[in-house]
Amino acid sequence: MKTTDSMLTKITEKLHHSGFKLTPQREATIKIVLEKETEHMSAEEIYLAVKRKNSDIGLATVYRTLEILTDIEVVNKISFDDGLARYDLKKEGDKHFHHHLLCLKCGGIEEIAEDLLELVEQDVEKRFDFQIKDHRLTFHGICKHCQ
Structure with a gap:
């Protein structure tokens, strides 16, 4: 399995290729998605995890970052029976x-x-x-x- 750093590098390249910059807020959000990749977290859960490490981030910023990551096919947005949208890291090569x-x-x-x-x-x-x-x-x- 690839390290978090190499996966972050690939995601950064994908962001740049799609016309987006890797802001500190996006990087913090992406790092949580990478760290918790098997947890199928909601945007709110990701926000709370990011907030513990970076108190300068807002919920709307996390939502926007997750939408960008969904659009550029880094994560999949999925819904289960609880009605919450959850985010699942897309595995490379799948x-x-x-x-x-x-x-x-x-x-x-x-x-x-x-x-x-x-x-x-x-x-x-x-x-x-x-x-x-x-x-x-x-x-x-x-x-x-x-x-």
Whole structure:
């Protein structure tokens, strides 16, 4: 796995390529997203984590940064049953958005890295003459800790 610094460098390059600068506020937000990449945090949770390290940042700035990161495909904005938009770091080299397991008892979210739908996608594209760009799959159930 790549270090946080090298991932930050790649994200910075992507920002610059898209016409954005890496401001201190954006950098602080990106560092939290990188540090907490498996946590599927909401904008408010990211804001609180950033605020603990950098008290000069506002919630609106974090929202704007997350929208930019979504637009340039650094993060995916996802919604689960709790109604909150959550942000998930896009893994380099992934062809598709990864799948999730959502526990209906504790709300825990676990990632599935493998693409489980390759054959289904091929069938859908062929049968319906439809060019698939991406898919999202969330399994709802009870995790092993809550069973």
